[in-house]
Amino acid sequence: MQQNTIDVVSGIFRGKRSYAYRKAVSLFKRFFDELDDMNKKYMLHALEIAIEKWDPSPLYHFLSFKERESVLQGIEYKLVDVPFKTYPGSSLIVLPRPSKNVDVFKDFLGRQDYEVNTRKVHPPSIQDVSDLLYYSLSSPGAFTSGVLRRPFTSFLGQPVIETYMYTALDGELYGKLSHYLPHAHSLEVIKEDDLLKEFYLATLDGFFEESYVIFIFTVRYNEIFTNHYHRAYRIALLEAGSALSTFLRVAAALGLKARVSLDFIDRHICRHLELDCYSEFPYALVSIFRA
Template sequence: MHINPCVFILARPPHQIVWNYEQHTQFELDLHYSTRLAQLIHNPSHFDTCNPIDIEFLNAGILTAEPKEALEWRWDELSRIFHIGTKNIPCESVPQNVEEWATLYLQHCQEVLSSPPPACRIKPCPVDLIALTPCSLVDIEDVSLGQTLVSRSTSRSFSERAISIEQVSTLLYLTLGYLNERPFAHETGHPETLGARRSSPSGGGLNACEGYLYVRHVAGLEPGIYAYHPAEHALSLIRSLPDEPLGQLLAGQHFINPLPFGLFITSRFDKLWWKYEHSRAYRMAFVETGHVSQTFLMVATALGLKTWLTGALSDRQVERLLDLEDTPEQPLFFVGCGHGDGQVHCQALMALVNGQDSAS
């Protein structure tokens, strides 16, 4: 007999929870069952066909009669649990045709809308908003998509030169704003909650991403941390710029300290929970963040700015900075832009590489 490699144990006093993350099943064990499972983990050969607990473990899939070959995995166990645990989501009834899908989907949406939606933002919208100028497409209307795709690159060498508040307005509106120009923006027949539309696709139309500005050198804006409010196309100041450099917030990547402007992209997990109760929706948080970040990079490139991006955040520091500690809104990514020489690697790294080349 063998222990299923796809189970983990959670301590939930006074019980233990055994979770089979491949089959999406969980079992609550009292002390008697927990003790017996510990004995079998220590030595699975002690399995006893006359012991009803052992048989229950086998029937539940906690034990397996044959060894189960584990998927090759070179990251840690947490990432394996996340990947496998969000695969093959159980579905009570898989639609067999488009009519059945439409019926089931409409039923699901009606059930979701019967409960109140999450608030527009975790923190109430302040009264003293800083209105941004309406987005102007003049600066990018002559830039082709192909040219933008070819030109976009990741730069790690930025100057102290400021960018303009008009550029920031364009970046925010086209990345996270609700686009009034879209032909179906004012259509009726759909819930108002799901009516706002951005340039990037969003799982379930929930617009689960939010944006927080890191402003260091923006002409027309005081340095600080700001929240972007897409419905108003406006900003609110959260706090002044912290004493620690930007690189300290981004896992020690200090080459980025001169960056004039950046955007922390967060995900509103409470919005995703509202419509999608299963953990697979956690995947969609990162997918949507990727869509939004790419849009930001493309718009910045079209504006003639150099871009940079990272998922290496000093999470606790960033959560504290954005006033998001212990909330269902969490920072997932950072994108930034500014002026520079476009070098892919920073000067400090290149000096080391060139030094090694010279020595060899």
């Protein structure tokens, strides 16, 4: 393994000399030596991304799930120590990158008693939403994805790392998706300016017909990882299930209920929306309310 590659790995882990660090370097060395020239180039690029974006997720494509769990999970939260803000418009849940098995995703949603079917619901209060955002996004280990661990200064419709995340509060995308999402007609587009205030006002004024509803989905990952995409499916699925399960547990602990609807948008709609995606990708509608 070339010395500059070791330096890159060292940069990712910020010079830590822990057991996890030493094991990670050893693992990367073994993988790097086994790669052909093209994949070595890809891996080096992934390492550069990890440093530049303060996020280890590009490296996941070079590890099996078990290897990724044993090496990266214990240290990934140390990679990003930049404070982040919790806005309602930011992606509260990291849904999986394109996956063809929604049933597997549902297996990770957690206990089913978080889902209710009654239509007699009430929008959450300002404090409800504020608490839910704060505890969901700041709890240690709440999210296994590094995507959320960065400041949300400009997020609506903007790429975050190499994953695109949108919410129903993104007016432009909302307009495009309203023809395809079954419940989108019940949402009102919130202005990007002064987003926090506008969101609260919309909630209090009853713009949402029955509850606070958002949809979040991811669109694509960098093209260089196409050859490793089958591995990314599974990893992203587990991350998304863990994130969503945590979100629902926090909601329950705060006395809130949640309804989750999952579906897919296929490649034809992707192209129509001028979005880049390799196959079907999932989205979720999440209703947060007081029963």
